[in-house]
Amino acid sequence: MPMVWPLVLTAVITGPLLAPGFVVSYDMVFVPDLPVRLDLFGVSAAMPRAVPSDVVVAVLDELGGGQVLNKAVLVAIPLLAGLGVTVLWRELRLGGRLAEAAAATLYVWNPFVAERLRLGAWALLLGYAALPWLVRGAIRLRQGRGWAGFVLAAALCALTASGGVVGLLVGGVVLLWRPGAYSRWPVGVALLLNAPWLVAGITHSGLATDGASVSAFAARDEGYGGTLPTLLTLGGVWNADVVPGSRGEPLGLVLAFAMLLMSLAGVQLWWRRDxxxxxxxxxxxxxxxxxxxxxxxxxxxxxxxxxxxxxxxFRDGQRYLAPLALLESIGFGVAAAWLQAQVKPKLVVGLTAALLPVAALPALAGGAGLHLSHYPGDWPQAKQALTGRFIPWPFEAYRAPSWNGHRAVLDPMPRYFGAQPSIVPDELIVSGRRLGGEDPQAADIANALRNGTDLAPVLLRNGVGWIVVDREAGGPAPDTVIRGLTKRFEGPTIAVYQVAGTPAPERLPIWRTVTVLVAWGIAVLTLLPALASVGQRCYSSVHLIGRGRFSWDR
Structure with missing residues (x-):
């Protein structure tokens, strides 16, 4: 039978978030319907930061809508992570069920998950959840068994560039640890699955990354005596606003170091054994x-x-901690198994170990500070009035709208009004310092705004004929700054203006479009056989369940 403990952890984390409404926070921005557009594939002047995750969202939200997909993602992160560690633990044959539960708890319930969840890094966390499945798949490949699980896990890791790097690193090391007949071609397959973001990034001709972003995104000490111990206890995110309140408090600090010591001791025990x-x-x-x-x-x-x-x-280095979290989780479980063998009663020791991560980080219960929100009622009307490429106004990357409880979120307007691509501001303000963006078109518009240049010609030459105004964000109305605007819609929270003149058509090199789409085709063709294989196995499993012969460890 499927394991129950990961289901319990998932319910405790996500239960309150499954009521009607969208969960949007920082980079987690789901909208009712994200249309499939060419720029989502990485064919635009903007840095392809959401490749391939945006295309996956645009395709999957056609099945049940963006809100359903939003909930499914939130549930999938802790559930897949917990189940993944459970099946990996059984594959490695490291101990009993309570020790297994302790390992799964730490992997699901830790500061890395809490901080990245609040920061909205859902695609990165799906790759994190896939990592133990990837290791299990690599182990089975080394033994000459099934390959489809490894391919699907590698594809989930590749939803983001950083997740793809982690997947390639971990999968490659596991496969090549002791080279064998099955140790080479899967690495190539994993590389092909990462082709969409790799090729889109290589062919991007944007501006250089601002060097000041390194210190802005550097890992932080959260009250643990330095950055290194903070990272070792799986915290250290650059944004202090998303750090759970219990981090750095005396009890949380003591429990975090106790779990770290157990993890290190467990890794040592595991190393001696294997x-x-x-x-x-x-x-x-x-x-x-x-x-x-x-x-x-x-x-x-x-x-x-x-x-x-x-x-x-690699400027946000803390986001790469998934391999450390997986190692510490397995080590924690091994140490719990050893303690069970040394101390009685075993049940109390096992339960204590399984609940220790929860006690150290109670803020993760209910979603680490995430909340439900509803998009304003005038947005669907504004969407109907908009018929071309636009920029959001004010021209800033993040908002703190009243409909989201004045909580920070990446501007949802480019996705919500996404029938046409928009030019998205990519300059970030971190600790009061503005970091330069990487999109030359966005930089052209931002510079014109700062210099007081007539903005209408700048917009038109960049292919923009519309402006969508967030009326709650403050600042001057665009028609007081830009000449020749015509108001096409005005509601309580949003207004739509059209720029006088004919926008220039966007001209992207044909070779780049073809190259990026070919990379996508290669990745899809690589993934399809694995999907077909898993589908066939699921069909067979239904029949086995009906006959009472199904085993989860298959």
């Missing part, structure tokens, strides 16, 4: 070094980020 533990130790150490780069050598790293194409991907 040298294969090194296959998870190596990626964990690499992940920790990436997370520390912006702290230990900020000046050097800033130069690398600014001058080496693609290096900006």
């Amino acid at each position: 040298r294969f533990a090194g296959a998870l130790v190596v990626p964990a150490v690499v992940a920790l070094l990436i997370a520390l780069a912006g702290v230990v050598a900020p000046g050097l790293f800033a130069q690398v980020v600014q001058h080496v194409p693609g290096a900006g991907l």
Whole structure:
């Protein structure tokens, strides 16, 4: 039978968020319907940060709408993570069921998950949830068994660039730890699944990454005696506003270090028993070094980020901690199993270990500070009035609207009014410092606004003929700044203006469009056989369940 404990953890975390309404927070922005557009594939002047996750959302929200998909993602993150550690634990044959539950709890219930969930990094967390499945699939491949599970897990990791890097690192090390007949081709398959974001990023011709972003996104000390111990206890996100309140408090601090010591002791015990533990130790150490780069050598790293194409991907190093979290979770479970063998009663020891992560971080219950929201009623009417490419007004990346309880969120308007692509501001303000963006079109518009240049010609030459105004955000109305605007719609929270003149058509190199779409085709063709194989196995499992012969460990 399927394991119950991950279901319980999932219910405690996500239960209050499953009522009607959208859960939007920082980068988690789901809308009723995100249309499939060419720019979502990475064919635009903007940096392809949401490739391929935006295309996946645009396709899947056709099945039940954006709100249903929003809920499904929130449930899938802790559920897949918990079940993944459970099946990996059984694959490794490391101990009993209570120790297994302790390992699963720590992987589901830790500061990394809480902070990234509040920050809205849902696609990254789906890759995090897929990581134990990826390791299990790689182990089975080494034994000459099924391949489809590994491919699907690698595809989930590849929903984001950073998740894809983690998947390639962990999967590659596990497969190549002791090279065998099945140790090479799966790495190539995983690389092909990452082709959409890799090719879109390589062919992007935007501006260089601002070197100042390294210190802005560097890992932080959350009251644990330095950045290193903070990272080792799986915290350290750059944004202090998303850190759970219990982090740094005396009880939370003591419990966090107790779990860390148990994890390290457990890894040592596992290493003595099976040298294969090194296959998870190596990626964990690499992940920790990436997370520390912006702290230990900020000046050097800033130069690398600014001058080496693609290096900006690593400026937020703390987001790569998934391999460390997986290693510590397995080590924690091994230590719990050892304690059960040494101390009686075993049931009390096992239950205590399984509940320790929850006691250390109670704020994760109910969703780590996430809330339900509803988009304003005048937005559907505004959407009907809009017929072309637009910019949001004010031209800033984030909002704190009243309909979201004045909580910060990446501006939802480009997605909500997404029948046409928009130019999205990508300059970020971190700790009062404005960081330069990477989209030359957005930079052109932002510079014109700062310099007081007549904005209408700038908009038209960048292909923009419309302005969508967030009326709650304050600032001057656009028709007081830009000449020749015509108001096409006005509601309580939003207004739509049309710019006088004919916008220039967007001209993107044909070679780039073709190259990016070919990369997508390769990734899809790589994934389809795995989907077909899993579908066939699910069909067979239904018949086995009917006959009472189904085993979860299959």
